[in-house]
Amino acid sequence: MSNMRSLTFDAIIIGGGGSGLRAALELAKSGKKTAVLSKVFPTRSHTVSAQGGITCAIASADPNDDWRWHMYDTVKGGDYITDQEAAEYMCSEGPKAVFELEHMGLPFSRFDNGRIYQRPFGGQSKDFGKGGQAARTCAAADRTGHALLHTLYQNNLKNNTVFLNEWYAVDLVKNANGDVVGCIAMCIETGEVVHIKSKATVLATGGAGRIYSSTTNALINTGDGIGMALRAGFPMQDMEMWQFHPTGIYGAGVLVTEGCRGEGGYLINKDGERFMERYAPNAKDLAGRDVVARAMVMEILEGRGCGENGDHVMLKLDHLGEEVLGKRLPGIVELSKTFAHVDPAQDPIPVVPTCHYMMGGMPTNVHGQAIMQDADGNDQVVNGLFACGEAACVSVHGANRLGGNSLLDLVVFGRAAGMFIEEALNEGVDYLEAAQSDIDSAMARINRWDESSGGEAIPDLRAELQDVMQNDFGVFRQEDNMQEGVKKLASLRERIGNAHLADKSNAFNTARVEALELDNLLEVAEATAISALERKESRGAHSRYDYPDRDDANWLKHSMYFPVEKRLGQRDVNFAPKTVETFEPKIRTY
Amino acid sequence: MSTLQISIYRYNPETDSAPYMQEFELDTQGRDIMVLNALEMIKQQDSSMAYRRSCREGVCGSDGMNMNGKNGLACITPLSEVVKDNKLVLRPLPGLPVIRDLVVDMGVFYKQYESIQPYLQNDTNPPATERLQSPEDRDKLDGLYECILCACCSTACPSFWWNPDKFVGPAGLLQAYRFLADSRDTATRERLARLEDPFSLFRCRGIMNCVAVCPKGLNPTRAIGKIREMLLSNAT
Ligand SMILES: Cc1cc2nc3c(=O)[nH]c(=O)nc-3n(C[C@H](O)[C@H](O)[C@H](O)COP(=O)(O)OP(=O)(O)OC[C@H]3O[C@@H](n4cnc5c(N)ncnc54)[C@H](O)[C@@H]3O)c2cc1C
Ligand code: SF4
Numbered sequence: 001m002s003n004m005r006s007l008t009f010d011a012i013i014i015g016g017g018g019s020g021l022r023a024a025l026e027l028a029k030s031g032k033k034t035a036v037l038s039k040v041f042p043t044r045s046h047t048v049s050a051q052g053g054i055t056c057a058i059a060s061a062d063p064n065d066d067w068r069w070h071m072y073d074t075v076k077g078g079d080y081i082t083d084q085e086a087a088e089y090m091c092s093e094g095p096k097a098v099f100e101l102e103h104m105g106l107p108f109s110r111f112d113n114g115r116i117y118q119r120p121f122g123g124q125s126k127d128f129g130k131g132g133q134a135a136r137t138c139a140a141a142d143r144t145g146h147a148l149l150h151t152l153y154q155n156n157l158k159n160n161t162v163f164l165n166e167w168y169a170v171d172l173v174k175n176a177n178g179d180v181v182g183c184i185a186m187c188i189e190t191g192e193v194v195h196i197k198s199k200a201t202v203l204a205t206g207g208a209g210r211i212y213s214s215t216t217n218a219l220i221n222t223g224d225g226i227g228m229a230l231r232a233g234f235p236m237q238d239m240e241m242w243q244f245h246p247t248g249i250y251g252a253g254v255l256v257t258e259g260c261r262g263e264g265g266y267l268i269n270k271d272g273e274r275f276m277e278r279y280a281p282n283a284k285d286l287a288g289r290d291v292v293a294r295a296m297v298m299e300i301l302e303g304r305g306c307g308e309n310g311d312h313v314m315l316k317l318d319h320l321g322e323e324v325l326g327k328r329l330p331g332i333v334e335l336s337k338t339f340a341h342v343d344p345a346q347d348p349i350p351v352v353p354t355c356h357y358m359m360g361g362m363p364t365n366v367h368g369q370a371i372m373q374d375a376d377g378n379d380q381v382v383n384g385l386f387a388c389g390e391a392a393c394v395s396v397h398g399a400n401r402l403g404g405n406s407l408l409d410l411v412v413f414g415r416a417a418g419m420f421i422e423e424a425l426n427e428g429v430d431y432l433e434a435a436q437s438d439i440d441s442a443m444a445r446i447n448r449w450d451e452s453s454g455g456e457a458i459p460d461l462r463a464e465l466q467d468v469m470q471n472d473f474g475v476f477r478q479e480d481n482m483q484e485g486v487k488k489l490a491s492l493r494e495r496i497g498n499a500h501l502a503d504k505s506n507a508f509n510t511a512r513v514e515a516l517e518l519d520n521l522l523e524v525a526e527a528t529a530i531s532a533l534e535r536k537e538s539r540g541a542h543s544r545y546d547y548p549d550r551d552d553a554n555w556l557k558h559s560m561y562f563p564v565e566k567r568l569g570q571r572d573v574n575f576a577p578k579t580v581e582t583f584e585p586k587i588r589t590y
Numbered sequence: 591m592s593t594l595q596i597s598i599y600r601y602n603p604e605t606d607s608a609p610y611m612q613e614f615e616l617d618t619q620g621r622d623i624m625v626l627n628a629l630e631m632i633k634q635q636d637s638s639m640a641y642r643r644s645c646r647e648g649v650c651g652s653d654g655m656n657m658n659g660k661n662g663l664a665c666i667t668p669l670s671e672v673v674k675d676n677k678l679v680l681r682p683l684p685g686l687p688v689i690r691d692l693v694v695d696m697g698v699f700y701k702q703y704e705s706i707q708p709y710l711q712n713d714t715n716p717p718a719t720e721r722l723q724s725p726e727d728r729d730k731l732d733g734l735y736e737c738i739l740c741a742c743c744s745t746a747c748p749s750f751w752w753n754p755d756k757f758v759g760p761a762g763l764l765q766a767y768r769f770l771a772d773s774r775d776t777a778t779r780e781r782l783a784r785l786e787d788p789f790s791l792f793r794c795r796g797i798m799n800c801v802a803v804c805p806k807g808l809n810p811t812r813a814i815g816k817i818r819e820m821l822l823s824n825a826t
């Protein structure tokens with residue numbers, strides 16, 4: 001590989017989803033030499049699947065709405081390990097970012113007065129939890145992610161962004177100083193592997209729901225960015241925090257949006273009872289997702305589940321009528337007919353809590369700069385490395401994300417990262433050099449696969465990994481299962497290290513891509529497993545039978561997973577917003 | 591009978607001098623799975639099989655292909671909808687260069703999309719909040735903005751096969767109309783001017799293949815008709 005080609009950019013953005021495209025737009029406008037590198041054509045990114053909307057206090061449904069109320073909900077929703085400075089930034093900057101999207105052409109649904117339509121979503125309140133349910137989620141019917149992603153792609157075309165479409169980022173290149181100086185990437189169409197040199201490398205690679213066997217996530221959500229960073233030795237934050245969405249279609253995993261309940265739908269058990277009234281007397285079906293998911297599992301475990309095996313519950317929508325369904329939830333009607341063989345205007349949809357969102361990820365500050373810890377446990381910026389979107393943990397979602405807050409996170413922090421990088425480049429950043437040995441070590445993994453001559457097959461190992469995560473790290477967790485799970489993952493690491501890539505061809509070799517993805521699934525799974533095992537409390541989405549209570553004395557902290565030692569440390573949560581008073585931790589009820 | 595005969599178009603430019611059809615047998619155990627699931631099962635037998643996929647729920651547009659003669663998305667097409675006499679023939683989308691197996695080069699398709707300037711243009715300064723739009727005006731975008739760029743329509747269109755470099759094709763024209771129909775867009779005149787020549791739009795022969803295959807139930811022919819009307823009324 002001595003005559004490997006290299007490409008040079010001021011900034012390379014790995015990921016063409018909502019967050020990557022928003023960051024790219026900022027940089028393209030500035031005229032910097034940037035490129036977006038994406039393993040799929042950008043509009044095929046997972047953001048396209050987002051349904052319900054983007055939550056933001058634009059004061060349309062309620063002219064008195066206040067971003068501070070949204071911030072309160074976000075902090076409470078995250079069970080108080082949300083960084084308050086970051087939540088403050090997102091909620092206060094949010095309206096600007098949403099209006100920008102509208103100006104770019106995003107076809108939001110509208111109220112009669114012509115303003116953007118907003119619907120109620122889970123965990124939303126007015127007046128700091130005292131004023132009842134809010135309607136704060138801006139929507140384009142139930143295709144908000146599609147509308148948002150296409151709008152951002154279109155505006156990147158308008159601004160002549162350079163795209164490396166169907167290119168796969170393999171690993172980061174890190175120099176002897178620990179700076180990130182670019183990456184190794186493969187053109188999927190030709191199989192050519194190149195060294196990309198850049199002053200700023202942005203991980204906008206999205207989520208990793210495919211570590212579970214049942215997930216709402218796209219097949220491409222394999223946590224590549226997290227895998228790359230872990231292999232480069234960087235720590236990850238709050239990886240035990242996985243959101244299980246209450247309404248994945250039973251058997252298929254495909255999501256039906258929380259907007260269904262926002263529009264008035266509700267969950268019932270086999271007796272037809274609206275059981276959420278018992279678990280969350282005030283917010284009912286619109287309590288936090290973790291709360292609703294646990295209630296569903298309790299109903300199932302206590303024998304009130306539906307169907308032959310009593311292993312799911314039902315989402316009732318028929319009382320909304322065909323007109324509301326057709327106007328506000330047309331995509332749901334389609335999905336439900338295709339994947340559940342149910343017309344929701346007639347019958348309820350069978351649903352079950354399904355892996356949906358990774359709250360954890362690469363720790364960053366509000367500018368998207370990646371953070372690690374020095375020997376004394378102080379935050380230290382990683383030179384050259386940035387992250388935004390679901391791959392990042394800035395952390396606005398804490399231990400449980402509120403619906404609609406991810407899309408907002410993408411555009412607010414994608415934009416922030418873009419602006420920060422532009423400024424840094426203006427001030428003058430030099431290319432940091434990589435030695436040949438740095439490049440060689442980034443090539444090690446792809447070389448290993450290309451030289452493999454025997455061993456287990458990739459799909460089998462992947463399925464086994466997904467089963468371990470599904471069985472041992474689900475909605476409810478406990479020590480002995482997790483211990484077992486960690487052991488199984490350790491042996492999977494061995495076996496994957498010896499697995500076989502049978503197809504070594506160059507042109508559009510999807511088997512090679514799947515092999516590289518499997519390594520990343522393993523990195524994410526192991527980080528999740530060890531973090532989950534070590535966080536000995538229940539908080540937000542992380543619920544343990546053996547430690548059922550929140551433990552603020554010991555765990556009002558981010559967890560930090562250090563991959564080299566496979567050790568879990570801690571990092572302080574930010575309780576210092578700049579313009580509002582700190583929201584002190586309280587017992588979380590809905 | 592649960593063993594399905596699947597015949598798949600194969601071509602690897604590194605090893606094959608010409609494309610060929612390969613036969614597979616698949617035991618679906620009587621389940622009515624999606625075509626994409628069937629392909630995944632085949633890929634477990636033969637890892638070299640190449641196709642695109644991402645969302646597996648019909649919203650990303652990755653897996654447009656030709657199934658028993660009709661274009662559609664593999665992930666939302668149940669076997670029961672396409673299999674005839676226990677046989678399924680899978681081919682890449684017609685008319686585009688094949689990169690490998692079921693993967694086509696979408697270059698010209700995207701180029702035509704870009705040619706219509708698929709982004710909102712408004713020459714007034716934006717307000718501090720959103721631009722207002724009445725629900726009635728917003729309704730005009732329904733049936734247009736939902737396009738997922740899967741290319742099922744354009745690759746079913748004879749006019750696009752003959753002139754992919756000059757005829758914008760149904761997908762691109764649907765998006766052209768999406769912006770013409772948007773009350774917030776002020777570039778109507780320029781947009782129409784770019785479509786006036788004999789090829790860009792007027793190569794459409796109203797054959798409606800596009801409407802028949804669109805997996806999202808969109809209607810490019812109607813959009814093309816509307817643009818025609820706008821062009822004609824503009825001319826008078
Ligand atoms: C079904 C569903 C519905 C949802 N609905 C909502 C909602 O209504 N509201 C809300 O706020 N949130 C919602 N979410 C969450 C939200 O959609 C995601 O968190 C968000 O879209 C992630 O965006 P992203 O930019 O971080 O990543 P993605 O959109 O996932 O993009 C990742 C990008 O990285 C690229 N990439 C990854 N790995 C590599 C690699 N190795 N090399 C090159 N490129 C790579 C991919 O090609 C892709 O372009 C939903 C999620 C799901 C699953
Ligand atoms: S109606 Fe026009 S665009 Fe559609 S298939 Fe026929 S010729 Fe092509």
Ligand code: SF4
Pocket residue numbers: 736737738739740741742743744760761764803804805806807808810
């Ligand atoms: S109009 Fe329909 S068939 Fe054509 S690209 Fe769009 S979604 Fe696909």
Ligand code: FES
Pocket residue numbers: 642643644645646647648649650651652653654663664665666
């Ligand atoms: S895989 Fe996304 S449309 Fe089929």
